[in-house]
Amino acid sequence: MKEYPIQKTEAEWKEQLGPERYYVLRQKGTERPHTGKYNLHFDKNGSYHCGACDAKLFEANSKFESGCGWPSFDESIEGAVEYVRDTTLGMMRTEILCANCGSHLGHVFDDGPTETGQRYCVNSASVDFEKNN
Numbered sequence: 001m002k003e004y005p006i007q008k009t010e011a012e013w014k015e016q017l018g019p020e021r022y023y024v025l026r027q028k029g030t031e032r033p034h035t036g037k038y039n040l041h042f043d044k045n046g047s048y049h050c051g052a053c054d055a056k057l058f059e060a061n062s063k064f065e066s067g068c069g070w071p072s073f074d075e076s077i078e079g080a081v082e083y084v085r086d087t088t089l090g091m092m093r094t095e096i097l098c099a100n101c102g103s104h105l106g107h108v109f110d111d112g113p114t115e116t117g118q119r120y121c122v123n124s125a126s127v128d129f130e131k132n133n
Contacts, residue, residue: 033069036124
């Protein structure tokens with residue numbers, strides 16, 4: 001298992017995160033589409049941080065409306081996200097993890113509408129929005 005800068009036991013994560021966030025962030029779960037608090041959140045004055053360790057992951061200006069039911073971003077902050085091949089559910093995808101604590105964020109796809117061509121499909125439960133002062 002990979003060592004991350006932030007290390008906690010699963011019991012510590014479970015206590016800190018609560019059931020829904022623990023399921024998504026630590027057990028690689030997925031929230032139902034169109035239900036997350038950040039799906040239709042488009043405040044451009046801030047950034048999105050890991051819901052487990054508070055590492056800064058995405059700038060708010062990289063978020064766009066994809067219609068997929070989950071928050072979507074066209075790029076991550078350099079070095080903030082780890083990319084892992086995911087062959088579960090009979091599909092070939094790229095899972096995205098927080099590079100600081102290893103928590104599951106979602107997946108990235110090559111079908112984004114902006115110049116990056118990327119769509120980081122992220123669970124709302126895996127991030128927090130921090131407004132700039």
